[in-house]
Amino acid sequence: MVPRYIHYKAIMSHGFNDASGLPGGRWISPGQYIADGGQGSVHYWVKVDATHRVIDRIVIKDTWDSEPTSEPVEWDGMYEELVRKGMDLGVSKSGGYGNAHVDDRFYKEAYIQGLLTPADGELSYNMPLRGYKRGDKPDPRQRPDTTHWRLYMDHLHSGDMHTFIQKSVKLDDFGTYEPTPTPEPFIWYTLQCLTSALIQMEEAARTRPKARKAGDETIVMLDMKPSNIFLAPPGGPRYPVYPRPIIGDFGGAQLTHKTAADNVWGAMQQICTRGFYAPEMTRSTQIDEDDMEDHQIESLRVENLPVHSWTNVWQLGRSIECMMRATGSMNDVDWATATELERESQIKRSPPRFDYSPGFQYSTDLVNLVYDCQLFKPEERPTPRELMEQINENISDHTKFMDYWGTEAWVREQEQYPAQRTKEEKEKLRQKNARRVLDGKLYFLHDYQDKALAERYADLDMDIPEDCALVWGGNEAEYKLGQVARAGDTPQKPDKRKRSNESDDEDKLDSRLRKKPKK
Numbered sequence: 112m113v114p115r116y117i118h119y120k121a122i123m124s125h126g127f128n129d130a131s132g133l134p135g136g137r138w139i140s141p142g143q144y145i146a147d148g149g150q151g152s153v154h155y156w157v158k159v160d161a162t163h164r165v166i167d168r169i170v171i172k173d174t175w176d177s178e179p180t181s182e183p184v185e186w187d188g189m190y191e192e193l194v195r196k197g198m199d200l201g202v203s204k205s206g207g208y209g210n211a212h213v214d215d216r217f218y219k220e221a222y223i224q225g226l227l228t229p230a231d232g233e234l235s236y237n238m239p240l241r242g243y244k245r246g247d248k249p250d251p252r253q254r255p256d257t258t259h260w261r262l263y264m265d266h267l268h269s270g271d272m273h274t275f276i277q278k279s280v281k282l283d284d285f286g287t288y289e290p291t292p293t294p295e296p297f298i299w300y301t302l303q304c305l306t307s308a309l310i311q312m313e314e315a316a317r318t319r320p321k322a323r324k325a326g327d328e329t330i331v332m333l334d335m336k337p338s339n340i341f342l343a344p345p346g347g348p349r350y351p352v353y354p355r356p357i358i359g360d361f362g363g364a365q366l367t368h369k370t371a372a373d374n375v376w377g378a379m380q381q382i383c384t385r386g387f388y389a390p391e392m393t394r395s396t397q398i399d400e401d402d403m404e405d406h407q408i409e410s411l412r413v414e415n416l417p418v419h420s421w422t423n424v425w426q427l428g429r430s431i432e433c434m435m436r437a438t439g440s441m442n443d444v445d446w447a448t449a450t451e452l453e454r455e456s457q458i459k460r461s462p463p464r465f466d467y468s469p470g471f472q473y474s475t476d477l478v479n480l481v482y483d484c485q486l487f488k489p490e491e492r493p494t495p496r497e498l499m500e501q502i503n504e505n506i507s508d509h510t511k512f513m514d515y516w517g518t519e520a521w522v523r524e525q526e527q528y529p530a531q532r533t534k535e536e537k538e539k540l541r542q543k544n545a546r547r548v549l550d551g552k553l554y555f556l557h558d559y560q561d562k563a564l565a566e567r568y569a570d571l572d573m574d575i576p577e578d579c580a581l582v583w584g585g586n587e588a589e590y591k592l593g594q595v596a597r598a599g600d601t602p603q604k605p606d607k608r609k610r611s612n613e614s615d616d617e618d619k620l621d622s623r624l625r626k627k628p629k630k
Contacts, residue, residue, distance in 0.1 A: 138169075151175060155266055157590050165594045168266045169241065174220070174362070175250040175257040182217040185366065188320030190216050193225045193243075200263065201244035218243060218260045223330055223361045226315050236308035238341060238359030240264060269342035269354045269558075269585025272301075272430070273439040276337060278583035281467055289467040290437035294579045295474060296513040298434055299506045300349075301356045302480070305340065305430075306502060308358045309423045309495035316366055327368045331418045334363040335426035336387045337439050342585050344558035351517040352555045352575055354585045367418065374417040381418065386441035389425040390454070391416045391489050421489035424498060428484025432456060435473055435481065436463045446487075456485040476505040513579050517555070519564055525571050544569050554584040 140156045151174035158167035182190060193199060194209040198221075203211040221243035228239040246259030280288040312330040322328060332339075335358065342354035363382040373379040377393035388394060429441060435458065444453060452460075458481050465471055480501060486492045493501060515521050532540065547553050552574050559565035574580070 163595055165590050165592055168268075168588070168590060168592070170264050170266045172262040172264065173246065173248070174260050174262070175252070175254065176218060176220075176260060177254065177257050178219065180217050180258055181214045185323075186217065186222055189222050189226065192320050193222070196225065196228065196230050198225050198228075198240060198242040199244070200242035200261075204245065215245075218258075220362050220364070221260065221262060223364050223366060224262070224264075226319055226366075227311060227330070227361075235311065236304050236355075236357050237311055238264060238267075238357055238361075267341045267343050267357075267359075268588040269344050271338050271342060272340040272356065272434065273336075273338035275342065275354075275581075275583060275585070276434065276437055276439050279437060279581070281582060283467060290465060291467050291582050292463065292465050292471045292473075293434050293437065294513075294581065295477060296350075296510045296579050297353050297581060298431060298473075298477060299502070299509050300353055300514070301340075301434065302427075302431060303499070303502050303506065304356045305358060305427050306495055306499045309420065309427065310499065312423065313420060313495060323368060325368065325370070327370075327419075328366065329368070329420045329423075330361075330364055330366055331420070331422050332358065332361070332364050332426060333381050333392070333418065333422070334360070334383050334387065335423065335430060336384050337430055337433050340430060344588070345555035345584065346559040346561075348518070350514050351559070352584075353513065353581065354555075365418070369417050369419055371417070374419075379418070384440075385443040387426055387429055388443070388446075389418070389422045389489075390446040390487055391418055391422060416489050419489070420495055421492045424484050424492050424495060425486075425489070427498075428456065428481050431481050432458055432485070435477075437465070454487040456482050458482050458485075474509055476509065480505070511576065511579050513575075516575065516579075517568060519561070522564060522567050522571065525573065526567065530572070540570070540572060543572070547574070551582075551584070552580070554581075554587075557587050 137160075138156050138158050140154055151172060153170050153172045156169050156171055157165045158169075160166050190199075190211065190213075199208045199211065201208065202216050204215050221240065224238065224240040225243070227235065227237040229235055241263040243260060243262050246261045248259050250257045250259070276293075279291050279293060281291050283289045312332075316322065316328040316330050317326055339358065339360040340356050341359045343357055345352055345354050347355050363380075365379055365381075367374045367379065369375075371379075379393070381392050381394075383392060433439060433441060446454065458478055462472060462478065480498070483493055484498065544553070547569075553569060556565040556568060559568075
C-alpha cells in the first residue's frame with residue numbers, strides 16, 4: 112500500500128539533508144535510487160515547506176562525462192537560450208548564474224533536452240528539462256578527466272514503456288503469467304504522442320538560435336526503445352484514463368544534418384541497444400548501458416546514408432512493434448548480410464499472437480503503419496509529418512472513444528441520467544469502489560488534478576471497456592503533493608486548513624526552478 116505520510120525523521124536519518132545542490136528551499140531525498148547507467152545515476156528528491164508538506168518532486172540525474180566542455184560552433188547562442196529559460200542552476204566554475212565561460216558550459220545532453228523544452232511551459236512530448244549545473248563529486252567509476260554534471264527534471268512516477276510491457280500480464284488457468292495484448296487505442300495514442308515528439312525534434316533544431324540556413328537539421332535520438340519512452344501520469348485533456356508517453360534520455364542523441372561531415376562519413380558517435388539499430392546506423396564497439404558489456408559489433412553502414420529523421424521513424428516503429436508483441440527487446444539484425452526477407456519487419460508475415468487471447472489481432476491500419484516505419488531504405492519511410500498525417504487519417508476508426516472517455520464533458524454527459532440511490536445503495540457503491548481500487552480498475556483517478564471530477568467519475572459506477580483497459584496503468588506517486596512529512600514516530604494526518612500568507616510565501620518553489628523565461 113502506498114504510504115500517505117512520510118516519516119521525516121527517517122528521511123533525515125539517511126543523511127540526505129538537502130544535498131540536492133539547489134539554491135534555497137529544503138530539498139530532501141527519501142534515499143530512492145531510480146536508475147543507473149554507464150555514466151551516472153538517477154535519484155528522487157522532494158521539496159518540503161516549513162510545515163513539512165511536499166510541494167515539489169524532481170529527479171536528479173548525476174553523470175560524469177568525458178567530452179570537452181567547450182561549446183562547439185554549431186551550438187552558438189544556445190547557452191544564452193538556456194539562460195533565458197532559467198536553466199542555468201550553477202554551470203559556471205566561478206559561481207553565479209548565466210555567466211559561464213564558453214569553454215566550460217557545454218554538456219550536450221543538457222543542450223539537447225533544454226532545446227526541446229518549450230519556454231512557455233506548453234505541452235511537450237519530449238522529457239522537459241528544469242535545469243542543469245556543474246557538480247563537484249568525483250567520478251564513482253574513477254575514470255580520468257570527466258566532468259560531473261547534474262540534470263534536474265520532473266519525476267514521472269508512472270514509469271516507462273518497458274516496465275509497462277513487463278507488467279501487462281495475467282494469470283492463466285494453470286497459474287502462469289501470460290503476456291496480454293496492449294489495447295489498440297493506447298497504441299494509437301502512443302504513436303500520436305511519439306510522432307509529435309519527432310516533429311518537435313525537427314522544429315526545435317530548425318528554429319533554434321543561429322540554426323543552419325539549409326533548414327534540414329534535426330535531433331536524432333539514436334537509442335529510442337521502450338525503456339527510453341516514459342509515462343507521464345494520466346488525467347490529461349485527451350485520453351485522460353491513459354498515461355501520456357513521452358521520449359526521454361537524450362544522452363546518446365545528436366544534433367545533425369544530412370551533409371554534416373561526421374554524419375556523411377559515419378564518424379558520428381552512435382550508441383544504441385542491440386535490436387534497435389536502424390540499417391543506416393554505423394556500428395562500432397560501444398558499451399551498452401543496459402548490460403554494461405562491450406559489444407564487438409563491426410559492420411559497414413547499409414545504403415551509405417546518414418542518420419536523420421528517418422532513423423527516428425525507424426526506431427519509433429520498432430518500439431511500437433515491441434508494444435504490439437509484448438516484449439521489451441527485439442532480435443538483432445546484421446543488415447549487411449541479412450536477406451531481403453530478414454530486412455523487413457515481420458509484423459505482417461508473423462503478427463503478434465497471445466495464448467491468453469487466442470483470437471486477438473491488431474488492425475491492418477496499425478500493422479501497415481508500423482511496417483512502413485521500418486522499411487529498409489530510409490527514403491521510403493514516411494517523414495514525421497507524413498506519419499502524423501497517416502495517423503490522423505486512421506486514428507478515429509480505432510480509438511473506441513478512449514480519447515473522450517473520462518473527460519469532464521464525458522462525465523457530464525453520463526450524469527444526464529443520474530441514478531437515484533438509497534442510503535444502503537450508496538454504501539454498497541462505496542464498498543464496490545474500494546474493491547475497484549484494489550483491482551486496479553480506477554488506477555488513473557489518483558492522478559486527476561481535478562479531484563472533484565475524479566469523485567464524479569467513481570460515482571458513475573462505469574468501468575473502462577475490457578478491450579480498452581490497461582492491465583497496468585503505471586505506478587502511483589509515492590509522495591504526493593500536499594502530503595505531510597513530520598518529525599516523530601507517528602505520522603500526523605495532513606492539516607487541510609488554508610495556510611496563512613506567511614506560510615504560502617515560505618512554501619514557494621525554488622525561484623530558479625520555476626523561473627519564467629525573459630521576453
